[in-house]
Amino acid sequence: MKKKKNSILKVNRIPIWIIDDNKSYCMVLSESLNLDKKVLCERYFHSIRTALKEIRTCQNPPPIILLDIKMPQMSGINGIVPLREASQGTKIIMLTSYDDEAEIQTALNLGASGYLLKTSTPEDIIRAIERVMEGGSPIDPMVTKKIMGMLLNASKESRYLHQLTDREVEVIHLIAKGFSTKKIAKKLSLSRFTVDTHLKNIYNKLRIHNRHSLVAKAYTDGLIR
Amino acid sequence: MKKKKNSILKVNRIPIWIIDDNKSYCMVLSESLNLDKKVLCERYFHSIRTALKEIRTCQNPPPIILLDIKMPQMSGINGIVPLREASQGTKIIMLTSYDDEAEIQTALNLGASGYLLKTSTPEDIIRAIERVMEGGSPIDPMVTKKIMGMLLNASKESRYLHQLTDREVEVIHLIAKGFSTKKIAKKLSLSRFTVDTHLKNIYNKLRIHNRHSLVAKAYTDGLIR
DNA sequence: TCAAAAATACCTAATTTACGGTATTGCGTT
DNA sequence: AACGCAATACCGTAAATTAGGTATTTTTGA
Numbered sequence: 001m002k003k004k005k006n007s008i009l010k011v012n013r014i015p016i017w018i019i020d021d022n023k024s025y026c027m028v029l030s031e032s033l034n035l036d037k038k039v040l041c042e043r044y045f046h047s048i049r050t051a052l053k054e055i056r057t058c059q060n061p062p063p064i065i066l067l068d069i070k071m072p073q074m075s076g077i078n079g080i081v082p083l084r085e086a087s088q089g090t091k092i093i094m095l096t097s098y099d100d101e102a103e104i105q106t107a108l109n110l111g112a113s114g115y116l117l118k119t120s121t122p123e124d125i126i127r128a129i130e131r132v133m134e135g136g137s138p139i140d141p142m143v144t145k146k147i148m149g150m151l152l153n154a155s156k157e158s159r160y161l162h163q164l165t166d167r168e169v170e171v172i173h174l175i176a177k178g179f180s181t182k183k184i185a186k187k188l189s190l191s192r193f194t195v196d197t198h199l200k201n202i203y204n205k206l207r208i209h210n211r212h213s214l215v216a217k218a219y220t221d222g223l224i225r
Numbered sequence: 226m227k228k229k230k231n232s233i234l235k236v237n238r239i240p241i242w243i244i245d246d247n248k249s250y251c252m253v254l255s256e257s258l259n260l261d262k263k264v265l266c267e268r269y270f271h272s273i274r275t276a277l278k279e280i281r282t283c284q285n286p287p288p289i290i291l292l293d294i295k296m297p298q299m300s301g302i303n304g305i306v307p308l309r310e311a312s313q314g315t316k317i318i319m320l321t322s323y324d325d326e327a328e329i330q331t332a333l334n335l336g337a338s339g340y341l342l343k344t345s346t347p348e349d350i351i352r353a354i355e356r357v358m359e360g361g362s363p364i365d366p367m368v369t370k371k372i373m374g375m376l377l378n379a380s381k382e383s384r385y386l387h388q389l390t391d392r393e394v395e396v397i398h399l400i401a402k403g404f405s406t407k408k409i410a411k412k413l414s415l416s417r418f419t420v421d422t423h424l425k426n427i428y429n430k431l432r433i434h435n436r437h438s439l440v441a442k443a444y445t446d447g448l449i450r
Numbered sequence: 451t452c453a454a455a456a457a458t459a460c461c462t463a464a465t466t467t468a469c470g471g472t473a474t475t476g477c478g479t480t
Numbered sequence: 481a482a483c484g485c486a487a488t489a490c491c492g493t494a495a496a497t498t499a500g501g502t503a504t505t506t507t508t509g510a
Contacts, residue, residue: 127352165455165456165457166456166457167456167457167458168456175437176437176441177438177441178433178434178435178437178438178441180435180495180496180497181496181497182496190457190458190459191458191459191460192459193458193459193460193461194457194458194459194460196459196460196497196498196499197457197458197459197460198457198458199497199498200498200499200500201456203498203499208403209403209498209499210403210405210436210466210497210498211435211436211437211497212400212401212403212436212437212439212440213402213403214437215437215440215441215444216401216402216403216440216444216449219440219441219444219449224441224444390485390486390487391486391487392486392487392488393486405465405466405467406466406467407466415487415488415489416488416489416490417489418488418489418490418491419487419488419489419490421467421468421469421489421490422487422488422489422490423487423488424467424468425468425469425470426486428468428469434468434469435467435468435496436467451510452509452510453508453509453510454507454508454509454510455506455507455508455509456505456506456507456508457504457505457506457507458503458504458505458506459502459503459504459505460501460502460503460504461500461501461502462499462500462501463498463499463500464497464498464499464500465496465497465498465499466495466496466497466498467494467495467496467497468493468494468495468496469492469493469494469495470491470492470493470494471490471491471492472489472490472491473488473489473490474487474488474489474490475486475487475488475489476485476486476487476488477484477485477486477487478483478484478485478486479482479483479484479485480481480482480483480484
């Protein structure tokens with residue numbers, strides 16, 4: 001462990017910036033956060049453009065930026081990359097009213113360090129900031145829940161979507177484990193012809209023509225994880 | 226929104242049980258949590274067996290159980306299903322010293338509501354309990370970070386791990402799209418023999434013997450997402 | 451209880467795959 | 481110059497797969 005990291009932390013409050021087009025929310029949040037002694041909202045901006053201009057010229061870019069995802073001119077998503085390029089040390093916590101899975105994925109892939117819903121309390125946000133400073137990636141539990149629910153239900157949904165039968169799903173899982181027709185037949189105590197028939201029916205339902213497509217589809221459609 | 230939910234919350238403290246073989250940790254945690262007025266650790270057990278016996282016979286099973294994952298006789302993982310069956314209303318928060326990805330997946334799939342590392346402070350744990358009561362699924366930010374890192378780096382790592390060449394990776398992607406040897410050859414303007422050779426080399430490197438295993442491996446190893 | 455759906459089994463022909471070889475070319479590194 | 485490695489290409493063949501049938505039994509739902 002280096003001393004440097006501590007020194008930043010010990011200069012009392014963690015400096016942050018907020019970027020959010022909603023001016024009242026921005027002000028209220030800023031003041032709420034400043035009530036606590038842990039963080040200090042130094043500045044806030046109502047557009048990514050102005051924030052970018054500032055971060056490129058200022059002396060001390062903040063270690064943390066709270067970034068609203070939904071903004072008129074430029075989506076918060078598009079702000080992640082330029083902001084991080086302008087200041088490599090800065091970590092970004094997305095703040096949003098939506099809980100759209102695709103956005104979460106994109107935001108995190110682009111290098112956001114956290115993802116909070118706007119229903120978060122100031123305490124939640126402060127906690128998240130501290131977590132990010134420690135190297136974590138806080139994601140709102142509700143968001144986590146949503147993603148998990150998605151993952152868990154995907155296989156059932158997909159199965160229903162394709163009208164696959166129990167046996168067919170069973171065969172698909174074995175195919176995905178690399179088994180050949182014969183092996184599957186042995187494993188399920190069936191004739192190889194039966195397995196063949198199941199496979200043909202699966203192919204027809206999924207409109208594919210071979211095993212490798214089947215495995216790919218099983219993964220992309222969430223039938224298998 | 227129903228009123229019922231609030232009524233439960235308003236009976237002051239949320240009752241919880243702790244199951245952890247480490248007796249001193251168990252006691253200390255229990256007392257720490259009880260310092261706060263939000264939760265009340267009613268009981269703690271040092272084995273799943275005793276906790277199960279109790280939950281099956283008691284009048285008021287707790288809404289929340291903190292369950293240690295690493296225990297001598299029976300892994301905490303195996304406790305999830307019987308505990309939930311014994312008391313359907315009870316939600317389980319896994320508590321562990323490890324941050325093994327497979328365990329997280331398994332635990333969550335089996336119906337655990339949260340996953341915290343033992344480095345969590347009592348405040349973290351109380352917060353997590355409240356989140357679960359609200360229907361969320363708190364996962365320790367460090368754990369989230371680990372999973373994310375895994376997802377992001379998987380393709381590169383996996384590729385490096387298996388020493389696959391550029392061309393080989395290219396072929397794998399086309400296989401995953403369902404193309405046959407001939408189609409791939411046409412697409413890449415190669416001889417079908419060349420594609421065949423690439424495939425043979427891939428099989429040797431990954432120690433597999435057919436296309437469907439390849440696609441499965443490409444997905445599970447994160448070569449494809 | 452009757453019909454539909456699912457699961458089972460078999461056959462054949464055409465096609466594709468897997469895998470054992472061998473071999474040439476080009477591109478970096480030493 | 482020598483070497484390793486990636487990429488390319490070719491051959492032959494046994495095994496596996498796909499796709500077109502037909503057909504019986506079991507299960508299930510209306």
